[in-house]
Amino acid sequence: MKKALRIGLAALAVATVGTATAIFTQSGYTSDEYASTPYVQTAVLKRGASGGEVMELQRRLKMWGYYNGAVDGIYGSGTVEAVKLFQKKNGLTVDGIAGKATFAALGMNDSVKVLENESKSNNSASSNYTSSDLYLLAKTIYAEARGESYTGQVAVGAVILNRVASSSFPNTISGVVYQKGAFTAVSDGQINLSPDQTAMNAAQDAMNGWDPTYGCIYYYNPAVATSSWIFGRQTVTTIGKHVFAI
Numbered sequence: 001m002k003k004a005l006r007i008g009l010a011a012l013a014v015a016t017v018g019t020a021t022a023i024f025t026q027s028g029y030t031s032d033e034y035a036s037t038p039y040v041q042t043a044v045l046k047r048g049a050s051g052g053e054v055m056e057l058q059r060r061l062k063m064w065g066y067y068n069g070a071v072d073g074i075y076g077s078g079t080v081e082a083v084k085l086f087q088k089k090n091g092l093t094v095d096g097i098a099g100k101a102t103f104a105a106l107g108m109n110d111s112v113k114v115l116e117n118e119s120k121s122n123n124s125a126s127s128n129y130t131s132s133d134l135y136l137l138a139k140t141i142y143a144e145a146r147g148e149s150y151t152g153q154v155a156v157g158a159v160i161l162n163r164v165a166s167s168s169f170p171n172t173i174s175g176v177v178y179q180k181g182a183f184t185a186v187s188d189g190q191i192n193l194s195p196d197q198t199a200m201n202a203a204q205d206a207m208n209g210w211d212p213t214y215g216c217i218y219y220y221n222p223a224v225a226t227s228s229w230i231f232g233r234q235t236v237t238t239i240g241k242h243v244f245a246i
Contacts, residue, residue, distance in 0.1 A: 044115070044210060045098040048149030049075040051237050053111065057098055060106050061086060075151075133173045134203050135195070137161075140177050141206075142199035143185030145242070152240040153199060155213045157206030159244065162217045169217070213237060216244040 045054060054073045061067035066089075067082035080096035087094045090105045103111040129137075137157050145156040163169035163176045170176050178186060185191045195203075213219070219242045220230045233245035 045075055046151060047075055047077070047080050047096065048151040048239075049212060050151075050239060053108075054079070056108065057083075057106065060108070129173065129207055134200070134207065136173055136177060137206065138195035138199040138203035139191055139193065140183065140185060141202050142195035143190035143193055144183060145240075146196070146199065148240040148242065150198065150202060151212050152242060153202035154205045154210055155216075155239050155242065155244060156219060157203050158211040158213050159216055159219050161206055162211070162213070162215055166217055212239060213244040216246050218245045219243065220245075 045057060050073050052073065054075045055071055057075075058067055058069070058071045058073070058079055061079075061082045062069075062071060064086075066086045067079065069076075069078040069082075083098055083102065084094050084096045086092075086105070087096075087102060092101050092105060098106075100112055100115045103109075103115065137160060140160060141153050141157050145153045148156070160173060160176050164171055164173055170179055177183060177191070181187070183191070214236050216236050218230065218233050220227075221241045222231070222243055223241065225231070230245070235243055235245050237244050
C-alpha cells in the first residue's frame with residue numbers, strides 16, 4: 001500500500017503539470033512564463049521552496065494585496081512576510097509556512113486535498129523506521145546535500161524514501177543508500193561524516209511525509225553529472241542545484 005501510494009503521488013505530480021497553464025493564463029500570465037515551473041501540489045511550502053505551486057501562492061497573495069514582489073516561484077523572504085501578513089489577517093498561526101490551513105484560506109483546494117491524503121497515509125510512516133534508519137538517512141542527506149537549502153535537504157531524503165517504496169530499488173534505507181553506484185557520497189567516503197542537526201531535522205521531516213520532489217526517485221546536479229542516462233529522465237522540479245526526476 002505504501003509503495004503504491006508513493007508511486008501514485010508521482011503520477012499525480014506529472015499529471016497536474018497539464019493544468020498549470022490554464023490556471024496561470026486565466027490569471028493574466030502566459031504559459032511561457034511558467035513553462036519551467038509546473039504547478040504541482042506538495043504538503044507544505046516553506047522558505048527555500050520553488051516551483052509552480054509557489055507561483056500560484058504568490059499570484060493569489062499578490063491579487064489580494066498581500067504581496068508586491070515578483071511572481072517568480074521562489075519562496076524567499078518577501079513571500080514569507082506576505083504569507084505571515086495573510087495569516088495574521090485571517091486568524092491563522094503566523095509562521096510564514098503555507099500548510100493546510102493557509103492553503104484552505106487561499107482557496108488552493110487541490111493542495112489541501114493532497115495534504116489531507118498524505119496525512120492519512122503517513123500518520124504512522126515514521127514508525128516504520130528505526131533510529132538507525134533515521135541516522136543513516138541524515139548522514140546521507142548531510143553528505144549529499146549539506147550545501148543545499150533546508151527544502152533541498154528534505155528533498156534528498158524524500159528521494160531515498162521514495163526508492164525504498166519503489167519495487168525498482170531495495171526496500172530498506174540501508175539497501176538504497178549502499179546500492180552499488182547509487183550515491184557519490186558512499187563512493188568518496190563522505191557518508192561517514194557526522195550529520196548536523198539540520199540534516200537530522202530534514203531526515204525526520206522526510207520520514208514524516210514531507211516530499212518536496214512530488215515522488216521523485218532520482219536527482220542530480222546537471223553541472224557535474226557525468227552519466228548521459230540521467231539527463232533522459234523526466235524532470236519534475238528543481239530545488240537549488242539539484243534536478244529531481246522520475
